[in-house]
Amino acid sequence: MSAAATRMPRREFLKAAGAASALAALPVAAKAAGAASAKVVVVGAGYGGATAAKYLRMWSGGTIDVTLVEPNALFVSCPMSNLVIGGSRDMAFLTTTYDGLAHRHGVRLIRDTAIGVDTDGRTVRLAGGSLLPYDRLILSPGVDFLPDGVPGLETADAQARILHAWKAGPQTLALRRQLEAMPDGGVFAISIPVAPYRCPPGPYERACQAAWYLKRAKPKSKVLILDGNPDVTSKAALFRKAWSDDYAGIVEYRPNYVLTRVDAATRTAEFDVQDAVRADVLNVVPPQRAGAIARTAGVVTANDRWCEVDFVTFESIRARNVHVLGDAIQIAARMPKSGHMANQHAKVCASAVIALLSGAAPNPAPVLNNTCYSMITDKDGVHVASVHRYDAEKKTLLPVPGAGGLSPAMSEQEGRYAFGWAANIRADTLA
Amino acid sequence: MQFRFVAVLVAVTAATAGESVAQGSPPGASRDLAATCAGCHGTRGASQGAIPTLAGMESQAMVSRMQAFKAGTRPGTVMPQLAKGYTDRQIESIAAWYGAQRAQK
Numbered sequence: 001m002s003a004a005a006t007r008m009p010r011r012e013f014l015k016a017a018g019a020a021s022a023l024a025a026l027p028v029a030a031k032a033a034g035a036a037s038a039k040v041v042v043v044g045a046g047y048g049g050a051t052a053a054k055y056l057r058m059w060s061g062g063t064i065d066v067t068l069v070e071p072n073a074l075f076v077s078c079p080m081s082n083l084v085i086g087g088s089r090d091m092a093f094l095t096t097t098y099d100g101l102a103h104r105h106g107v108r109l110i111r112d113t114a115i116g117v118d119t120d121g122r123t124v125r126l127a128g129g130s131l132l133p134y135d136r137l138i139l140s141p142g143v144d145f146l147p148d149g150v151p152g153l154e155t156a157d158a159q160a161r162i163l164h165a166w167k168a169g170p171q172t173l174a175l176r177r178q179l180e181a182m183p184d185g186g187v188f189a190i191s192i193p194v195a196p197y198r199c200p201p202g203p204y205e206r207a208c209q210a211a212w213y214l215k216r217a218k219p220k221s222k223v224l225i226l227d228g229n230p231d232v233t234s235k236a237a238l239f240r241k242a243w244s245d246d247y248a249g250i251v252e253y254r255p256n257y258v259l260t261r262v263d264a265a266t267r268t269a270e271f272d273v274q275d276a277v278r279a280d281v282l283n284v285v286p287p288q289r290a291g292a293i294a295r296t297a298g299v300v301t302a303n304d305r306w307c308e309v310d311f312v313t314f315e316s317i318r319a320r321n322v323h324v325l326g327d328a329i330q331i332a333a334r335m336p337k338s339g340h341m342a343n344q345h346a347k348v349c350a351s352a353v354i355a356l357l358s359g360a361a362p363n364p365a366p367v368l369n370n371t372c373y374s375m376i377t378d379k380d381g382v383h384v385a386s387v388h389r390y391d392a393e394k395k396t397l398l399p400v401p402g403a404g405g406l407s408p409a410m411s412e413q414e415g416r417y418a419f420g421w422a423a424n425i426r427a428d429t430l431a
Numbered sequence: 432m433q434f435r436f437v438a439v440l441v442a443v444t445a446a447t448a449g450e451s452v453a454q455g456s457p458p459g460a461s462r463d464l465a466a467t468c469a470g471c472h473g474t475r476g477a478s479q480g481a482i483p484t485l486a487g488m489e490s491q492a493m494v495s496r497m498q499a500f501k502a503g504t505r506p507g508t509v510m511p512q513l514a515k516g517y518t519d520r521q522i523e524s525i526a527a528w529y530g531a532q533r534a535q536k
Contacts, residue, residue, distance in 0.1 A: 058474075059462070340470050347466045351459055363463050369516060371471055371509055385509050387516020403516030407508065414508055417471075420480030424473040431474070 037065040038357040041124050041134040043114045043293055045070035048326030048342035049140030050101060051429045055350035057105040064357065067108045067132055068101065069124070072169075075430060078199065079339045080375075080422050081168040085176050086209030088378035094168055100431040117297035119319045136353050138314075139299065139307075140325040140342065141291025142167070143198050146305075149287040151261040158264035162282050165206075166198060178281045179210060184218035186280035191259045191269055192227045193287040196306075198327045198337045200234035201384070203227075203285055205374040208239070211247040212377050223250055226257035226269060226277060234336065235374060235406060238382040242410065246376065259284065290328035299324055306330035311390055311397045313352035313362050314345055323349050332397040334386060336370060343429055344368040366390050368397065370404075373418035381415035382407040464521055465528040471509070476529050490523075490530030497522045 042053045045068050053068040075096045083089040101107040110132075116125035117137065124132045145164065153159055165175040179188060188210050192203045207225050214221040232239055232253070243251040254274070261270040267282040289305035299316040301308045307324040308317045311332065316322045326342035335341060345368070352362035369387045376382060386404035388397040407414055465476070468485060472478050476485030485493070499505035500514035501522075517525070 055466070059459075343470050344467060347463065347469075351463045351466075355459070363460055365460070367464055367467055367517070367521070369467050369470075369513055371513070383509055385512045387513055389516075400516040403512060403514075405512040411508075416481040417508060420478065420482040421471050423479045424482060425470045427479060428469045428474045 038135045039065045039133060040136045040353060041132050042068045042138045044140035044142060045098060046140060046142055047339035047429050048346050051343045051346035052138050052325060052350050053107045054101055054105050055347050057107055059350060060354050062106055067110060069110050069112055069114050071113045073111060076168040077426060078168045081172045082206045082209040083375060084172050085206060086213045091173055096426055096430050114293045119322060135357060136321050138323045138349060139294055139297060141293045141328050143288035143327045144291050145286040146289055150284055152263055161264045162262055162284050164284060164286055166285050175283060179213060182280045185220040187222045187224055188281045189224040189226055189277055189279035190283045192285055194228040195233050196337060197288050200336050201374045204232060204239040207251055208242055208376045211250045215250055225253045227255050228258045230255050235382055235384050238406060242376045294324060294328050297322055302330035312364060312366060314349040325349055334399045335388060335397060338370060338372050340372055341370050343425055373421055375418060376410045379412050379415045380410040381418035382410045383414055461524040461528040465525045475532050485529045486532045488529055490526040493526035493529060494523055
């Protein structure tokens with residue numbers, strides 16, 4: 001599909017915007033009278049960027065002109081994608097169109113890739129050649145894998161044999177196919193990078209979903225978790241219980257396995273200290289950093305990997321009028337890189353951007369929460385939750401003492417809530 | 432031009448937010464707090480699945496429920512943990528906002 005095919009012609013956009021019920025008569029009248037619209041460009045339509053685009057339109061009553069740049073035609077959710085790898089759900093369950101943002105909210109969608117930012121001239125350059133002017137720019141680029149993060153994974157052949165499946169899409173289904181093709185008695189091994197990385201509990205949930213499948217289909221098989229960290233980084237007690245009870249004899253957890261190299265031909269993983277491990281299916285989650293456009297824009301300020309922001313506005317500490325959301329930011333204490341958090345960043349940012357564009361002060365006391373479900377089986381879920389509020393003195397977000405926590409145990413009720421969460425947050429982001 | 436944009440924005444914000452500005456919080460504060468619930472409960476509290484809908488919940492009932500979660504007298508999964516993260520005033524503000532959503536329907 002060409003970029004032009006997904007771009008909404010201006011005439012169509014105006015028609016859709018005029019019809020949208022979110023637009024009150026007031027801003028439409030103002031538009032007719034020729035009022036200038038502030039321009040916000042959002043790069044990246046994941047849980048962060050798509051939410052920001054929607055809420056900017058919704059909360060400004062349609063008075064802000066919002067352009068959303070995204071190379072993918074469809075939204076494919078990372079949350080819940082491990083269920084596709086386990087085989088209890090299919091890709092359609094993860095996939096949503098961007099139609100709601102365009103038709104209900106009047107977001108201008110451009111299917112293209114942002115390749116340059118001029119922070120002085122306030123323009124974004126797209127691979128297709130367009131130049132987009134902005135008053136405020138919001139980057140929500142997700143993560144890229146460190147280019148030299150995993151020696152041995154340089155070639156396309158190696159990358160096709162050893163999958164990451166850490167960006168939901170074709171690799172999700174490809175990893176499922178590898179598990180289906182694995183013989184009974186085979187070994188599925190997953191390598192986890194040293195934190196921070198996208199979705200702390202994700203690798204452990206994936207191990208559970210692989211084990212759920214293998215326990216039924218190929219019960220002589222093993223799941224090996226090769227963790228670069230000294231301990232399970234999230235929901236540790238809950239995952240350990242699942243591995244010792246539900247998946248006893250299948251899942252084996254090994255801490256301090258820092259990956260140094262892979263051999264794709266033999267599907268062997270090598271480590272800094274520990275002995276090498278050969279697997280029938282080797283799944284490597286590579287080390288990560290902020291997505292490329294953040295580097296291009298010059299807003300990667302922490303450890304050459306992540307973007308530091310002012311947590312009142314999510315504006316970069318480096319570039320004025322450039323905001324960064326989601327997995328790309330340098331997180332504050334106990335703030336995971338999760339889709340739920342990206343959705344929360346986006347609302348704080350949208351509120352602040354609307355205030356700043358109208359010359360008002362942003363909300364000085366933002367509150368965010370995180371609720372993250374992991375599925376242990378096809379039906380049973382567990383959660384971790386936290387609440388974070390801005391500390392004006394320390395100028396950072398701090399977890400509220402006494403709030404948050406883990407499930408006492410996995411349950412079908414929490415599994416139902418997990419599916420309810422997945423449906424609602426996707427609608428909150430896109431519909 | 433810029434002034435007109437500002438005026439429109441302020442009017443729209445005031446009209447849609449269901450604010451209780453009189454309490455001394457900045458404009459948009461109730462709306463922003465209520466939006467932290469929307470990831471699980473849906474935009475403006477309209478839920479599709481097993482998680483309860485907040486839109487249209489009577490404000491005082493929501494305050495009572497949240498306070499019971501906070502005090503540990505009402506059982507739950509996530510909510511007893513999240514409720515402890517909000518002050519009494521924030522809970523009242525959120526409940527007032529969701530109460531106002533019903534009035535707009």
